[in-house]
Amino acid sequence: MSLDRETVRRIAYLARIKVEDERLDQIAGELDGILGFVEQLSEVDTDGVEAMTSVTELTMPLRADVINDGDCRDKVLANATDPFDGFYTVPKVVE
C-alpha cells in the first residue's frame, strides 16, 4: 500500500488542512508508515464479530424534554473571532 500525492491532497481537503505541495510526499510517507503498521489487523479473524460501538455496557440515558439551557449569548459569543450584532461571522459564502 502506498498513498499517492492526490490521495493526500484529497484527504487534506476533506479535513480542511492546507498542505503545501512540497509537504505532500513527506506526509504520504508518514501516513504510509502508519497504514503499514495497522495493516497487521488483517491477520485477525473477525468473521461474525460485532464491531464495538461502545465500550460500556450501559444503555443510553435519556433527558427529560425541558428547557434548562440556552439564553447565554454572551457565553456563546465570548471567544468568537469576529462576532457582529449577536451573530458569528465567516468569510462571505457565495452560493
Added chain:
Amino acid sequence: MTYRIVGETGEWEVVIGLEVHAQVVSNSKLFSGASTEFGGAPNTHVSLVDAAMPGMLPVVNEKCIEQAVRTGLGLKAKINNYSVFARKNYFYADLPQSYQISQFDKPIVGAGVVILDMPDGTTREIGIERLHLEQDAGKSMHDQDPKRTFVDLNRSGVALMEIVSDPDMRSPEEAGIYVRKIRSIVRYLETCDGNMEQGSMRADVNVSVRKVGSTELNTRCEIKNVNSVRFVMQAIEAEAQRQVELVESGGEVEQQTRQFDPSKGETKAMRSKEFAHDYRYFPDPDLLPIEFSEEYVEAIKATLPELPDEKKQRYMSEYGLSAYDAGVLVVDRETGHYYEAVLGKNRDPKLAANWVISNLFGALKAESKSIEESPVSAEQLGQLLDLIADDTISGKIAKDVFEKMIASGDDPAVIVEKEGLKQITDTGAIEAAVDDVIANSPEQVAQFQGGNEKIAGWFVGQIMKATQGKANPGMVNKMLKEKLG
C-alpha cells in the same frame, strides 16, 4: 393519470423519491436543553453544546425518541428497538461541530407505507424506506454584509425526522399529494407542526427519468430543501424536463445536488462531482445505542389517534360517504374534528359533508382562513342543518343564512329570526299565494292543462318569489298539483 414527458425520441417517465425533513415537536433540542422556539434574537436559543464548545457532550431528549417512534407507527413502519446515532462529517458555516449527529445504517424506523388518495378516488401506495432522527443546522445569512456571512445557531441542534420514501412516485402530482399526506399524518400525530413557511417541513427531491417501459433506475439528481408543495411539483417538472432534454441531446445525467429557483422555474447545480462530499459516517462515540422494549412501543401505540386512512374508511363505511368526500374531510385532524362536531349525534352525514366541503371550504378559501379560524363554529353549522331538517328554512334560504353567518358569526336561529326568513308552513298562507298566482296566470294554466307539465316549475318559481322564498317547497308542490289537477 399517467404523467409523460414527450421528448423527441419518445415518451419518458419520471421516477421520484422524497426525503422529507420534519421538525420534531419538542420543547428542547435533540441533544441540549435549549429552546426549539421559532424566531428569537440570534444565538439566544443556543447552549454551549449547540455552539460545539470544546468538551461539550450531547444527551438525547427522550421526547424526540418517542416522537420518532410515534411517527414510525403512523407510517405503519417497522420500529427498530436498537438504533445508533452516527456522525455525518462535513464543514460548513452553520454546522458548529463540523458534523451532524444523524443516523446511518441503523435508523430508529425502517420500512413503512403511505397511502395517497388520488383525486379520482383511487389510492396509491408509496413505500417508506426509513425514518431517522438527526440535528438541524444553524442558519447562514449571506446578504447582510458585503464581506461576511452571518451565522445564527438558534436552529442548530433542533430535532428533525428525515422520512425517506422509496422511488415510487411517477408524477409531480403524486409527489405533491405525498408531501401533503406526510404533513397530514405528522399533524394528526402531533409530532411535527407541518409548517412549511417556517421551515418545519421541507423536502429533498430525487428525480430521474427513463423511457416509458424501462424498469431501470437511472442516475438521479437531488434537489435540496424545497419548502412548499407547489415548489416540489414545479421543481420535479423542471428537473425532469431538463434531464430529458439533456439525454436526448446526447448528454448524460450526472449525480448532483441541485437547487430549485422558483423565480426562474429551473434547477441549478449546487456542487458537482469533484466537490462531492465524503461524509465519513461512523457511530457517535459520545452516545450509546438507542434501545427500547416492545412494551415501550406498545405503550406509544396505545396513545395514537385515529389516523387519516382509518378515519376515511370509517367515514365511508359508517356514514356512507364517497371515497372522495371522505378523503377531503380527513386531510387534517381539525377538519375531521369539525366535521364530526357538525354531525353531532344524529345529523345527516352526507348533508353535513356537503355543507362542509362545498359551502364552508368555499367560504374559508374566499377569506383565506383555516378551519380553526372559521367564523362559523361546527356547533353553529350543526344548528343550521337542524333548521333545514325541521323545515324552519329551506335549503335555498339556508345558503343565504350561511353567508350571513360567515359575515357576522351569529347563530343561524338569530339570523332567521331577525331577517324573518322562517319558512311558511301555514297552509292558509301558502294556499292564498297559490290561488293568487293561478288567478293571475290564465295563459300558463291553459298551457299546463294542454299537457305542458314542465310549466309546473314556473308556477313554483312564481309562488316562491311571492313569498320571498319562504314557502315550504314541498307544500307548494303538493298544493299546486291539487289546484291545477
Added chain:
Amino acid sequence: MSKTLTNLTIAEARDGLAAKEFSAVELTEAHNDAVVAARDLNAFVSETPGLALDAAKASDVRRASGDVLGSMDGVPIAMKDLFCTEGVQSTAGSHMLEGFVPAYESTVSKNLKDAGSVMLGKANMDEFAMGSSTENSYYGNTINPWKASSGPDAGSDLVPGGSSGGSASAVATRLCLGATGTDTGGSIRQPASFSGIVGLKPTYGRCSRWGIVAFASSLDQAGPMTRTVRDSAIMLGSMAGHDPKDSTSAPVETPNFESAMGLGVKGLRIGIPKEYTAEGMPQEISDLWQLGADWLREAGAEIVDVSLPHTKYALPTYYIVAPAEASSNLARYDGVRYGLRVEGDSLDDMYMNTRAAGFGEEVQRRILIGTYVLSAGYYDAYYVKAQQVRTRIAGDFKSVFEDVDVLLAPTAPSPAFAMNAQLDPVSMYLNDIFTVPASLAGLPGISVPAGLSEHGLPLGLQLIAKPFDELTLLRAAETIEQSAGFELPVFSGGEG
C-alpha cells in the same frame, strides 16, 4: 514541621491541615513558590497563583468554622490543560486554543473545586493529548526532573512521557500534591512510569468527560496522578461520579476508594499476561515484572499465568480508532466560535489556513489518518475491522477476568528517553504498547513506581482490573508500592 510542606503527601497534608499544623494558605504559598522556582521544567502552560491563594483562603475560612469539605480541602493540585476551567485559559497544548477562556468548568475540575482543592495552574501536555513525550505542545517541551545517572542519555534532558507530562513532572518535582491527567491510550500511566509517580486511569465512565477537550471519545478518561497509591485513591474519590451531562458516564456509586488501603492482596488471583512483552524490551523490565509477581505472591496473592491472545493487535487497533474519532472531534476547531482564525479568501480558505496554522504536526498527522480510515471505500477495511478487533480484545480481558482479579504487566517498554530523540511516528506510538489494551477495553489501570533502571531511571508496573473494580486495583497497587519501597528523590527546583 518534620517535613517541608511540598514534601507532603495528600494524606499527610490533610492530616496536617486538620491538626492545624499549617494553613491551606501556607501550603499553597509553598507550592506557588515551587512552581515559580521550577519554571525551567515548563510543567505549566498557565500559572494561577492568585486564584490558588483565594481558594486557599476560602479553605482556611471553612476549616475555621468547621465546614471542611473533605480530604482534598485546601490541597494544591495542578490541572492538565485539557480540562476547561472557567475564566482560566484552556489550551489543550495547542496554538489553536491559545487565548481560549471557557465560560464553563469541566465536571471533573468542578468536582475537585467543590471538594475544596486549590488549583495552582494548568499543566502542559502534548497537543490535544496526542503524544507520549510532551514534545508536541505548542507551549514548549516539559522536562522530566529525573536524570539518567549513566548510559547514553546521562546528563541530557529527558521527556516526562505524555500526554500528561506536565502533570507528571509537576507531581514528581513536588510542585503540587497531585495533578489531574487524562488517559486515552496510556497518557496517565506512561508518564507516571517515566516520572516515578502513581498514575491511575479509572474505568471508562467513572469520571465525566464533560468539559474535557475531546481527543478520542470512546477512550478518553480522566484520572489522578500522585506520589502515593493512597493519594490516588483520595483524589479519585473527588474526581469521580455520575454526570448526567455525559451520556457515557456510568450511573454507579463512587465508593470510598481510600477504604481499600491496608487490605492487602491475600486471596486475590493475579494474572500475568504472557503477551505483554515487546521486541527490544530491556531485560530489566522483564525482571522487574517478575519481581512484582513475587511481591504479590509473598503478600498472599495467587499468581496465575494467563493469555490475552489479541494483545499485539491493540496498538494498530488504537491507531485506527483514536485518530478516526479525533478527526471528527477536532473538526470543530474551524476558526469561527473560538480559538485561532487565519483569514482566507473564502470560507474554505479560512478553514484550511486556520487548521494548518493551529494544529501541530502530530495532530495534523492523526487527523489525516483518521480522515483516511473513515473515508469512502476504506471505512470497512480499517474502521469497522478495528472495532471488530476491539471487540476481540475486550473479549480476551473478559474471559481472563472470569479467572483472575487483577492483571500485572509492565507500564511501558522503556524508561524515560532523551528529549528530541527524533523518533519516527510509529516508534513513538510503541511507547503505549502495554497501556493501550486496557484503554480499548475501558478497564481501570494504574502505574506504580516499582524500581529503577540500570541507568537510575524510574520504572513502573501496571495493574489492570475489572470494570469499576478500582478498589481491588488499589489493593494490589498498594502492595506493589509497599514491597518496592520506591523513594522519589527531592529534586532541586522544588521548595525542599
